[in-house]
Amino acid sequence: MKKTVGDFESAYDLEYKAQAGNDEAKLANEKKNDKQIILNEDQLEAINTLTGNLLILASAGTGKTTTIVERYLNLVRNQGYKPSEILMTTFTNKAAKDMIEKISKKTDKLPGWAGTMHSLFLRILRENNSVVSPKGQFTLITDDYDKKKIVKQILEKNKINTREDFISYFMNRIARFKNTGVLPGELDDSAISGEEQEAELENKLVEEIIDDEVIFIGAKIKNYGIRVYKEYQQYLQDNNLLDFDEILLKTYELFQKYPLILEKYRNKFRIIMVDEAQDLNVVQIRILNLLEDNNLCLIGDDCQNIYEWRGSSNELVFKFDKSHKKVVLKENHRSTANIIAGINKAIKALDFKIDKQLICTREKGSKIRIEGMEDFNSEINYIASHAQNLIQKGVKREDIAVLFRTNYIGKQVEKVFRRSHIPCHLSRARGFFEREEVKDVLSFLKLKVNPYSMPDFERVSKIVEGFGRAKLEKIKEITRRENCSYIEALSFIKEVTKDQALLQELERLRFLLKSDEHPLKAFLVGLKYIDKLNKKYEYEEYKLEEKHENIRLIEELFKGHASGLEGINEFLDELIELDKKEKTKDKVILSTIHSAKGLEWKYVFLAACNEKVLPFYKDSLTKIKKDSELRLFYVAISRAKDFLIISHSARNDWKELDPSRFLGILA
Ligand SMILES: Nc1ncnc2c1ncn2[C@@H]1O[C@H](COP(=O)(O)OP(=O)(O)OP(=O)(O)O)[C@@H](O)[C@H]1O
Ligand SMILES: [Mg+2]
Numbered sequence: 001m002k003k004t005v006g007d008f009e010s011a012y013d014l015e016y017k018a019q020a021g022n023d024e025a026k027l028a029n030e031k032k033n034d035k036q037i038i039l040n041e042d043q044l045e046a047i048n049t050l051t052g053n054l055l056i057l058a059s060a061g062t063g064k065t066t067t068i069v070e071r072y073l074n075l076v077r078n079q080g081y082k083p084s085e086i087l088m089t090t091f092t093n094k095a096a097k098d099m100i101e102k103i104s105k106k107t108d109k110l111p112g113w114a115g116t117m118h119s120l121f122l123r124i125l126r127e128n129n130s131v132v133s134p135k136g137q138f139t140l141i142t143d144d145y146d147k148k149k150i151v152k153q154i155l156e157k158n159k160i161n162t163r164e165d166f167i168s169y170f171m172n173r174i175a176r177f178k179n180t181g182v183l184p185g186e187l188d189d190s191a192i193s194g195e196e197q198e199a200e201l202e203n204k205l206v207e208e209i210i211d212d213e214v215i216f217i218g219a220k221i222k223n224y225g226i227r228v229y230k231e232y233q234q235y236l237q238d239n240n241l242l243d244f245d246e247i248l249l250k251t252y253e254l255f256q257k258y259p260l261i262l263e264k265y266r267n268k269f270r271i272i273m274v275d276e277a278q279d280l281n282v283v284q285i286r287i288l289n290l291l292e293d294n295n296l297c298l299i300g301d302d303c304q305n306i307y308e309w310r311g312s313s314n315e316l317v318f319k320f321d322k323s324h325k326k327v328v329l330k331e332n333h334r335s336t337a338n339i340i341a342g343i344n345k346a347i348k349a350l351d352f353k354i355d356k357q358l359i360c361t362r363e364k365g366s367k368i369r370i371e372g373m374e375d376f377n378s379e380i381n382y383i384a385s386h387a388q389n390l391i392q393k394g395v396k397r398e399d400i401a402v403l404f405r406t407n408y409i410g411k412q413v414e415k416v417f418r419r420s421h422i423p424c425h426l427s428r429a430r431g432f433f434e435r436e437e438v439k440d441v442l443s444f445l446k447l448k449v450n451p452y453s454m455p456d457f458e459r460v461s462k463i464v465e466g467f468g469r470a471k472l473e474k475i476k477e478i479t480r481r482e483n484c485s486y487i488e489a490l491s492f493i494k495e496v497t498k499d500q501a502l503l504q505e506l507e508r509l510r511f512l513l514k515s516d517e518h519p520l521k522a523f524l525v526g527l528k529y530i531d532k533l534n535k536k537y538e539y540e541e542y543k544l545e546e547k548h549e550n551i552r553l554i555e556e557l558f559k560g561h562a563s564g565l566e567g568i569n570e571f572l573d574e575l576i577e578l579d580k581k582e583k584t585k586d587k588v589i590l591s592t593i594h595s596a597k598g599l600e601w602k603y604v605f606l607a608a609c610n611e612k613v614l615p616f617y618k619d620s621l622t623k624i625k626k627d628s629e630l631r632l633f634y635v636a637i638s639r640a641k642d643f644l645i646i647s648h649s650a651r652n653d654w655k656e657l658d659p660s661r662f663l664g665i666l667a
Helices: 011-033 041-048 064-078 093-106 117-127 144-157 164-179 198-202 219-238 244-257 259-268 282-291 315-323 337-348 376-392 407-419 436-449 454-463 469-482 486-495 500-514 519-526 529-536 541-558 565-580 623-637 662-666
Strands: 054-058 086-090 113-116 205-210 213-218 271-274 296-300 325-329 369-373 400-404 424-426 588-592 601-606 640-649
Touching: 041 064, 041 325, 054 064, 054 315, 064 086, 064 093, 064 271, 064 296, 086 093, 086 117, 093 113, 093 565, 113 117, 117 244, 117 282, 117 565, 144 164, 144 219, 144 454, 164 219, 164 244, 164 282, 244 259, 244 282, 259 282, 271 282, 282 315, 296 315, 337 623, 337 640, 337 662, 369 376, 376 400, 376 407, 376 601, 376 640, 400 407, 407 424, 407 588, 436 454, 436 500, 436 519, 436 529, 436 541, 436 565, 454 469, 469 486, 486 500, 500 519, 519 529, 519 541, 529 541, 541 565, 601 623, 623 640, 623 662, 640 662
Parallel strands: 054 296, 054 325, 086 113, 086 271, 271 296, 369 640, 400 588, 400 601, 424 588, 601 640
Antiparallel strands: 205 213
16 A cells, blocks of 8 residues: 555554554563673772762773663662663764663663753753743754755855855854854954955865865865854844754853752752763863762763864863772773784874773684775775675674765765665764755744744745745845744735735645644645645656655654644754664664764774875874874774774775775784
């Protein structure tokens, strides 16, 4: 039977419920099969140290995450703590998912406050919305596309070339300001005359790597960082929007401005545990300093600091190292001896570190394999066929991962895997949110919650036939004139058009935005979105089916939420952790090294281990930069439990390549 969307009591519901039942059965089964870990002495010491600040410091695979999960269990099971009294955070959504799953397998109660800092602090902001956002509920910019659009508008206004790489540069610059706690008010941009020639901005393009993406930017463009940041912040404020980094800044501001609110959370969280503490950024450190009451446990490995380009630092780890109780875990329980020998060599080669060596608890295992190929294509083909062989021999797909330095390599690997029919999952943080239909639905929901959001109004209004650019500008003008929201502006619609059909459509939009009807039904059926989609993609069946599939996924995710504003808001907030829900079972994982943090696989392929890729640099490599790339290399190789296969190639298209200098360290 062909499934339809927008049909709220459809067969699809039954299918979904059946699937949910399956998941429960699987979880129960996994609970039974979960191997019993016997904790070592150091781990026991960490678990039983319950008072005072504590640092658990150790290299990769020594059971740091295992230890804090066990510490949590000890607190809840034996020490009388309630799940809601423990704040437990980690860095990536994937690691958070891993942590929560481990706890859920061992207790019947879900941890109350476990997740990424962004998701937990967002909850705190919502709980205090009346002071955080007096204008009404704020909404989040959930995809880079919207952020890009805003930055693009600002660049246009400032007559700066809007090429993709320049936009990426400014987005990263904004994020860096925010993550290092620099507020627009503290910056002075008066030094820029605004008369720099465009040509000058573009001359001498410099290569940089930003968010695992290689880009080319003009040297002079950097002068505009402050101005673009200021205008971007103003835009967010005017539209009652927050981006991810802003969640942290706002939380810090909330605690600083309202001591009583801070006090409430200081009393509430009797224990705070922070995994991957080496990657805390300045704002997170400031928040923790406010929240902490001699009850903070940091868990980390200074050598795994890999986000310093986003403003993260070892600062708090070093401070704790000097002034608080420290437990060092030495035994590695993850990897075989041959792999550990390589990991130890990588740590040794770092110039800046708190020195530590790993002791192996496992057998010798296979040697680290290093494979050199003629060119990049043959290298990826080699990885794919090797993985295929393993799978045919009975290795589970989810036990295999391919890691790489840049997104570009990932996309190439994905292509070859798909061509070879190997099911794989490329971690692309927010890909789902970039789809047209997903953005349309979400914009409607966001607009209901935050009727001040211009990007969302723009998107939703495009769905209304006959509502063009000029009319949109008029509506914007009305919001300014009346100092009102977009929904309110729609009541002045007669000023904008005389066309009866259009008037009716816009009246319907206004009604649906305000009505209590189920919001998805309002959008999909009430606004006839499904009909419009079906018509638009009438001759592209495959595309249309994919779009229906995505909308079904949204419906699936929305289930369990009330249809009022509060429910919508809850749903939207949960989406920031969408990859927690991604199904990676039975798939080979393709991941950047950054996103592989904290995770482990039996078989790890490290692809494109070439000079100027890993380590990434352009002309020369400073000592500091070398260390930062070497830390990435260390994180990559320490993901492997049983087999590590590192490959490199001599050429990529016309470009000659050298093997990475890091391979020399392993020799
Ligand atoms: N005492 C133990 N006995 C046996 N296995 C253990 C023990 N402690 C941890 N492990 C296992 O060792 C592996 C690594 O543990 P874990 O992921 O907690 O390490 P980690 O220090 O957090 O690593 P990373 O630095 O990569 O985040 C896991 O498979 C875990 O189940
Ligand atoms: Mg860990």
